[in-house]
Amino acid sequence: MTKTVTAALLLIGNEILSGRVRDENLPFLAEQLNDIGVQLRECRVVRDEEGEIVTAVNALRASHDYVFTTGGIGPTHDDITADSIAKAFGREIGYHPEARARLEAHYARTGAELNEARLRMARVPDGGSLVDNPISTAPGFRVENVFVLAGVPVVMRAMFESLRHELDGGAPVRSLAIAAHLSEGVMAAGLAELQGRYAGIDIGSYPFYRGGRVGTSIVSRGTDEAALEALGGELRALMRELGSEPIEEVNDPA
Amino acid sequence: MTKTVTAALLLIGNEILSGRVRDENLPFLAEQLNDIGVQLRECRVVRDEEGEIVTAVNALRASHDYVFTTGGIGPTHDDITADSIAKAFGREIGYHPEARARLEAHYARTGAELNEARLRMARVPDGGSLVDNPISTAPGFRVENVFVLAGVPVVMRAMFESLRHELDGGAPVRSLAIAAHLSEGVMAAGLAELQGRYAGIDIGSYPFYRGGRVGTSIVSRGTDEAALEALGGELRALMRELGSEPIEEVNDPA
Structure with a gap:
């Protein structure tokens, strides 16, 4: 029996809830985590x-192995994530020497000028470790499983x-996607x-309309490849029995 | 003093958390709700x-004026939203006569064939009212504020x-977006x-990189148009003082 490792994602930012910015981080993290056997189970914005x-952080970190937050770690007044994480863990927050050194060098x-606002980006809750930022220097950080x-x-x-x-x-989730020009109800x-x-x-059913034709994609996901293959065979047989030739879809992303 | 009306969104579906399907419903609802003075404050997947x-439904309906859920109301085994909503409200669920009549006519x-699976789409928690579906007939529904x-x-x-x-x-939130080729830290x-x-x-600061140049968009949002206009004047003056000509951005969506 392989272990199940789960994660939750917390997207922080008014700009997502206003519709101004469309999130791209959930799909990216979902796929990347899946590749290394971590299942994204929940997201909050x-x-x-x-x-x-x-x-949100306290609810998610109690119920998942890992929590990822995105947003709110820049230099401006609306960047309050670091302080909020410190509060969630009941820890003090201060300038992290290594983070400060990296900003000074940058x-x-x-x-x-490394002004007060920019220096805020070196603030990390006590006991937190840095997450490198090869793009723009100012690091992220980790506290326990967050x-x-x-x-x-x-x-x-x-x-x-x-x-x-x-x-x-844990075990990576594999997926198998097979479509047919059959409606879900059939x-x-x-x-x-x-x-x-x-x-x-986990067998998911997703209807589509392509080129004027109704169809359904069946996406099966699980960690047992042999079971997945056996199910795939039965699915194709079901589709043919219902009068439609199965269409193999690209299985990536899971 | 105008009232504040808030909403939450619950996206239901493994396909979003697996990264297979990218959600489009949040940005749409955020903008539409904003236009009629309802502020989207939280989302869960x-x-x-x-x-x-x-x-999730019980947490969100207790803390927001309206809750919208998307997903899970089709005819297949993985469509369990209606039953889950009934359970959340502690209500029975059964075939809604009008929903059934619509499916029969369709x-x-x-x-x-209107088989058993398709007929499941007429199941509505007791006391629920229908939400019309002009595209594919099978209705949505409303229970209290959900x-x-x-x-x-x-x-x-x-x-x-x-x-x-x-x-x-309530009062619609207006927004004013002004950018400048200045970094956030400045x-x-x-x-x-x-x-x-x-x-x-609410003043939000969003860095960007366009055409090789660093800049920041300042998005100001609020219900008081006069205050927003006054703030806009001060913002433009601040940008000029810091050495960069303000760039007016398209203000829609908010």
């Missing part, structure tokens, strides 16, 4: 409000590469019967 | 698991048009000072 961040190199990352996707991705080796995953009874027999596999 | 849906028209909508974006949008008149909004002190004086306005 909250405003830049301390109370909301604290409540601004010395660029010639820009990783605090930038919201800007290119920076978040680079930070994830920096921390990936710290994650201890396949539903057969799918329910298959789901009953393949309890360890 | 959960799997197709009854316990998780029940917990399938009589198309010649397809609106249960389809996950497929084109259907969800049509359902939202159908229910929009039921929403009682503007931070001035922005914090402005935020201190314009307490009713």
Whole structure:
């Protein structure tokens, strides 16, 4: 029996809830985590409000192996994530010597002033460890099972590469996607019967309309490749029995 | 003093948490709700698991004026949203006569069979009212302050048009977006000072890299248009003082 390792994601930022910015971090993290056997199980989006961040972080870190937050770690007044994380853990917060040294070196190199606002980006809750930022220097950080990352996707991705080796995953979830030009309602009874027999596999049904034709993608996900393959065979047979040739879809992302 | 009306969104579906499907419903609802004076304050994404849906719905409906759910109302075994909503409210669930009549008329028209799986789409928690679906007939529904909508974006949008008149909004939030080729760290002190004086306005700072140049968009949001305009004047003056000509951005979406 392989272990199940789960994660939750907390997206922090008014700009996502206003619709101004479309999140790109959830799909990226979902796929990357899945590759190393960590299952993203839940996501929350909250405003830049301390109370909301604290409540969400504490709920998520208690119920998942890992929590990732994105957003709110820049130099401006609306960047309150670091303080909120400190509060969630009941820890003090201060300037992290190594983070400060990196910022000092960076601004010395660029010639820009390391003012008080920029120095805020070196603040880390006590006992936190740094997450490298190869793009724009100002680091993220980790406190226990919570990783605090930038919201800007290119920076978040680079930070994830920096921390990936710290994650201890379980069995990666494999997926198998097979479509047919059949409506969901036609396949539903057969799918329910298959789901009953393949309890360890999660069978999802997603209708589509392409080129004027109705169809359904069946996405099966699980850690047992042999079971997945057997289910795939039965699924294809079901589709043919219902009068439609199965269409193999690209299985990546899971 | 105008009232503040808030909403939360619950996205239901394994396919979003696996990264396979990228959500489009949050940005759409955020903008549409904002236009009628309803502020989207929180979003959660959960799997197709009854316990998780029940917990999230009950948390969100207690703390917001309206809750919208998307996903999980089709005919297949993984569509468990209606049952989960019934459970969250402690209500029974059964076939809604009007929903059933609509499905019967629809399938009589198309010649397809209204089998047991498709009939599941007429199940509504006791006391729930229907939300019309002009695209594919099978309705959504409303129970108290919770609106249960389809996950497929084109259907969800049509359902939202159908229910929009039921929403009682407050003052719409206006937004003003002004950018400059200045880094966040250079503007931070001035922005914090402005935020201190314009307490009713939410000033957000978003760095960007365009055409090889660093810049920052300042997005100010609030219900008081006069205050927003005054703040805009001060912001432009701050940017000029720091050596960069303000760039007016498109203010829609808020």
